[in-house]
Amino acid sequence: MNLPPVAPESPESVLPIALPAALDGRDGTNRARGGHLQIVADSDVEAVRLWLAEYAGSPHTLRSYRKEAVRLVLWATRTLGKPLSSLTREDFLLYEQFLAAPTGDWADPMRPRRGGTRRLFDGPLSERSRHQALGIVSGLLSYLVSAGYLAGNPLALRRRTGAAARRTRRVERYLDHALWDHVLASVEQWPRHTARDHQHYERCRWLIRLLYHTGLRVSEAAHAKAADFYQRRGNWWLHVLGKGGAEGEVPVSAALMADFARYRVFHGLPPTPSGSERAAAVMSVTGDPQRHLTPAAVYLIVKEMFRRAADMLAPTDPAGAATLRRASTHWLRHSAASHQADAGTDLRFIQKNMRHASIQTTGIYLHAEDDQRHAETVREDGDTSRPGS
Template sequence: MSLPVTAPESPDIALSLALPAALDGRAGTNRARGGHLQIAADSDVEAVRLWLAEYAGSPHTLRSYRREAVRLLLWATRALGKPLSSLTREDFLLYEQFLAAPTGDWADPTRPRRGGTRRLFDGPLSERSRHQALGIVSGLLSYLVSAGYLAGNPLALRRRTGAAARRTRRIERYLDHALWDHVLASVEQWPRITARDHQHYERSRWLIRLLYQTGLRVSEAANAKAADFYQRRGKWWLHVVGKGGAEGEVPVSVALMADLARYRVFHGLAPMPSGNETAAAVMSVAGDPCRHLTPAAVYLIVKEVFRRAADMLETGDVAGAETLRRASTHWLRHSAASHQADAGTDLRFIQKNMRHASIQTTGIYLHAEDDQRHTDTVREPEQN
C-alpha cells in the first residue's frame, strides 16, 4: 500500500493528499444536494483543508486534527474504496475496529515516521485514543454538515459507550493536597550553585505556581504576557486567551502576585507589570523577557519538577512517587479545580475559572462528597 502523503507547506495549506479522481468525493452519496454551500469546496480534500484552516492559530490542535483526517481519508479510499463523503454508520463501525488493530503497512515499523510513505500508526489505539480520534472526526463531519457539504453526520448516531459513557466519573488525574505540598517543598531543595541553576529554579518555581493557581492550559501559560495581569477594583486578574481564541478572566491571589514579583525582580524587571510592556509571563530558557517559553518547554519543565519530587519520595511513599511520575502539566489544571472544589468554592465560579463550556464538566472535580460518603460508610475500628 502506498501512502501518498506530503507534509503541509504552511498552516493555510494544512493537507496534501493524492486521491484517485473517482474517490475524491465529488459524487459522494452523503453529499448535500440543493442547499447553499457555505465553503468553496468541490472535493473531500478541499473541504477537509478548509476545516483544518479554522485551526491555523493552534498548531498543536492542527497537527492532531490533520493526523486524524489523513488517517480517515486514506482508510476510506484504500480499505473501502469509498470517498469520505460516502461513508455510512456501518463504515464507521468498521473504522473503529480498524483503529483498535491497524495492520500491515498502516503500522509497519520499518516505514519512516515522516514523508509520503510514512506509517500512520505506531500500533493499536487505546480505548481513550479511539474515542478521541472519533470525536475529532465527528467534529469534522459536523462542520461539513453545517457548511452544506454533507447531508448528515453518520457519527451522530454513535452510542455512548466505554470512555464516553464514563465521562461523568470523578477526575482522577490530579494531585491530592499532601502531594502538591510535597512538590512545592521539593523544588525548594533544588541546587542553586551556578547562575544557570538559580535561573532554572526560579523559573520552575514560578511556572508550577502559575499553572496551579490559575488553572491555565499549557499553551495558555506559554503565550501569557506579563501585561495580562491587571487590577480591577483593587483585585488582581489574569486575562486569558484560550481554546479557539475564547477570552476569559481568572482571579489572581496576592500570594501569586508576590511570586510573580519575585520572578520578575530576579530577572531585573520591575516587581509589578505595566499594561503596555511586552515581557512574557514566563520567559524563555535564556531568560529573555521578550521571548516566551514554547508549550513543549513548559511541559518538559513541569515533568522535571514532578520527576524530581518523585525521586525524593521513592522510599517513603512508593504510590505517591508513582503518581508523580505519571503526572503532567494538565494534572496541575485538574488539581486547581479539585482543590477549589474541596475548599467549597461555588461550582459556577470554578466553571468560570476553568473556562468550561458546561458546568457538567466542572462537576467531575467534586471529591468532598465522595470522601464524606466513604468516611460515613466505612467505619474504621478505633485504635487503642
C-alpha cells in the first residue's frame, strides 16, 4: 500500500489532503439531504477543515485533532475506497481493529517522523489511545451532523466497553497526601550552592505549588501571566484561559500568594503582581520575566522533580517511588481535585475550580466514601461476620 504524500504541518495547511472527485464525499451515502446546511462545505475535506478551524486558538488540541482526522480520511479512502461521509458503523469496527494493529506503510519505521512521506503511526495504539482517537472522531462526526452535513454519527452507536466503560471509576493517577508531602520535602533538600542551582530550586518550588494549588493544566501554567492574578472583595483569584479558549477563575490562597511573592522577589520584582505588568507567572529558564516557560519545559521540570523525589524515597518505600516515577504534570491536577474532595469541598466548587464541563467528571475524585467503605468492610482481624449470619 502506498500512502499519498502528507504535507508538513503549518498554519497555512489546516488539513493537508487532496482527494479524487470519486472519494471527496460530495455523494456520500451518509450526507444529509434536504436540510439547512450550517457550513459552506461541499466535500469532506472542506467540512473537516471547518471543524478544525474551531480549534485554531488551541494549537495542541488542533494538532491532536488534525492527526486523527488525517488518519481516518486516508484510511477510509485508501483502505476501503470510501469517503468519510459514506462510513458506516461496520466500517468503524474495522477502523478500531486497524488502530490496534496498523500495518505496512502506516507504521513503517523506515519512513521519517516528519515531512510529506512520514509514517502516521509509531505502532499499535493502546486501548486508552484508541478510545481517545475514536472520541475525537466521534466529536468530528457529531459536529458535522449538527452542521447539517452528515445525516448521522455512526459512532453514536458504539457500545461503551473497556476504557470507556471505566470512566466512572475513581481516578488513580494522583498522589496521596503522604507522597505529596514527600515531594515538597524533597525539593527543600536540593543543593543551592551556585546561583544557577538556587534559581532552579526557586523555580521548581514555585511551579509545583502553582500547579497543585490551582489545578492548572500544563499549557495553562506555561502561559499564565502575573497580571492574571487579581483581587476581588479582598480575595485573590487567578484568571485562566483554558481548553478551547474557555475562560475560568480559580481561587488562590494567601499561602500560594506568599509563595508567588517569594518567587517574584527572588527575581527582583515587587512581591505583589499588578494588572498592568507583562511578566510571566513562571519565567523562562534564564529568569527573563518577559518570557514564559514552554509547556514542554514545564512537563520536563515536573518530571525531574518527581524523579528526584522517587530516588530519595526508593530505599524506604519502593512502591511509592514507583508511583512517583510514573507521575507527570497532570497528576498534580488530579491530586488537587482529589485532595479538595478529601477535605470536604463542595463538589460544585471543585467542578468550577477544575473547569469541568460535567459534574460527573468531577465525581471521580470522591475517594473518602470508598475509603470508609473499605475500612468498614475489611476489618483488621479479617472477621466481617455478624451473629446469626
